[in-house]
Amino acid sequence: MIPVPRFTDDVADLPTTKFGTSSLTWWGILGYMVIEGAAFGLAFAAYFFLMGHEQGWPPEGRQAPNLLFGTLFTIVILLSEIPNTAIKKAAHKRDVPAIRALMPVIVAIGAVLLVIRGFEFNNLNCRWTDNAYASIVWALLLLHTVHIMTDWFDTIVLWLLMRTDLGWEGRRLVDTDENSLYWRYVWLLWIPIYLMIYWVPRL
């Protein structure tokens, strides 16, 4: 027998969108961030595990990667947080015109970053087939490149969507807010990778 309902409260007046921890997608994104963070963390562990076997790092006869492009990449990605924060704030204020103006900026920065990344690969002073050191350095840089590319791509998709009338919808503003959150994660993760690829071999 199915119990008879006893009516208590009515939830019809609840909102359908909220920013932050109320949002279901916020939790979903957090889940995927932790997954990616765990993968990166274990890749870092593998890096230090392999380093522990070597007399020198990079192994003898090898040069550490050239600093120029990696450092340039770091500066640009850190500066990208300025438009990123502006977009996040605009989403909270439902300032759709500002979002529409700023998103192409962040998409362009993503494109610049990918170009610099190409030069970074060329300046590692090793090929992935050389030895274990080279393999793990390439792996770290490649993993982060995939991270950048996926976020760059979905930022483009979101930008196109924000240009339509649906850009005024609360759900899309939450998407914008959470996309900015994710970009922060992308550059935060880059900092330890930058140190591992470019500075640990110089210690």
Next chain:
Amino acid sequence: MNAPDRIREQDEKLARERKAIVRDGPKLKGAELAARLDRTWRRPPGILGWLATVDHKEIGRRYIVTALIFLALGGALALLMRLQLARPDNNLISASRYNELFTMHGSTMMFLFAVPVMEGIAVYIIPLMLGTRSTAFPRLNAFSYFMYLFGGLMLWGAFALNIGPDIGWFAYTPLSGPQFSPGKRADVWAQMITFTEVAALAAAVVLTCTILKCRAPGMTLARMPLFAWAMLVVAVMIIFSMPSIALASSMLISDRLVGTNFFNAYEHGDALLWQHLFWFFGHPEVYIIFLPATGFVSVITETFCRRPVFAYPVVVLSLVSTGILAFGLWVHHMFATGLPRVGYSFYTAASMTVAIPTALQIFCWLATMWDGRPRLAVPMLYVIGFIVTFVIGGLTGVIIAAVPLDLELHDTYFIVAHFHYVLIGGAVFPLLGILTYWYPKFTGRMMHEALGKIGFWLLFLGFQLAFFPMHFAGLLGMPRRVYTYPAGLGLELPNLLSTIGAFAVALAVVLFVTNGLFSLYRGVLAPANPWGAASLEWATSSPPPAYNFAHIPVVESQTPLWDSPAELPVVTGLRVDQKEMLLTTVVAAAPDLREPVPEPSLWPFISAVAVGVLFISSIFSPWAIVFGAIPSAIALTAWFWPKDMNRLPEPVIS
């Protein structure tokens, strides 16, 4: 602010339209509400509707049925191995075929049966148990199932084409590396891992978000059913551990395909790096399989002893601490590789420590039985069988946590006996119990009780006969993974007994399946709550309608249906003409948001096909990753992109 006039006019018009939306409530209830909800929630019929469904019950059912088919396949391989080992110097199966058999058996059981079946049950039952209408991200859920299915089909397709893996279920390097495993067998294994990891991780995110955000109002974390607690811990464990095997298998495949040197000792790589990464996943994996089963045991014990599980907070803390400790044990799989002394001491201590929370849980169940009035129906029999068998397996676990004994017993049949005691005793027994218990909810009919009891005793006794002698075979020095053994070492009797026992287990499983199929058509019709249970999945009809609950229930204690069996407090006000669910706050479960539930969509299936093509072709060429990314990106974008570009009064995910 600064919206153009046109948008402001739209906003005002939408606000007016919002008032006219039909919602459930005292004025719209009963048969009329049911009919309208059914129209909204029912998926389109036909094969396309089947592929497009986002109903968690359908997806959960597919997960369970698929996993049980893989159980049968993996079990058939076990029987072949037992036939080969029935007598000494047997040549029924060649050494290399035998390698394939144990690899396929282990990989199938761990990756295609044990984890997916637990997730499948959770995907089906958790939303019902929490009093909600859907899982979080139901399309991701559908995608997860298809990825799992394709991974399983690829592995078994390869096996059928005689390119099945033959490197053991943990695929140790350097054996699995390019030098010692040329050909594609190891790559098939590595990509099967990728498929099942993507699937398991997606399901873990779905379950975590469902448990944290979709509970019925009033179901605070302290009132959550113990099975939901177990699955929350498991989902978080999956999120932290499975990236490790995904990373390791990617490194393996890149060593094999593009010549990296992660595991290649000649270029300063390290085979032990594989073991660390594998077991950092592999040990938590054991608890990922075991903890859902402890949730089953708590559910069954509560219902059949007719009292809440003794010391609820202790059980919850045991689950959480087991989940944390499980990440500090992985090195005990590597005692034989040579470790620093402090490493031996630390991991021995940690391995013994994990027995404490598990023992606490067992004491809580025993106390519940002691204090309650246990009814020995089939599910409860499985619980008792579980306790007996699991305690034996747990004790041999404490034995091999000690380094000197482990070095003696490593890679012998003692280990095989140990992990079958904890995995079959610890997970499969409760699984069969819970399948019997939830069968009426899944199908609307009861399983046959007498047949179930015969099946239980056959399984319980057959299992002991199959696996208890393996302890002795192991103590006598019989190594695992060797296709035969010489006569005259005293191994004949234990092996023959094990083979007989294995066939008894197989017969019991056949009996269980027969019972399941027979009851599907001839079983006694089940009422909404046939066992007189306390949790919310029993507050709706058996099987539940597409929308689960006509009104969203409100929870006032840990055992809602025992408080007032005849009436159920509910909240009202969700949409009737569109799919909608209620989100609540994470800790207190106060109503927070109304959330649209996605319409059925083919895009998760198409995305799974695109990603599947990428994974399978990347076995053959690294360029597949580049070219395969394009259709995958298109499919995933189409999945997300709104199909109706008009603004609506309230959000709809079309």
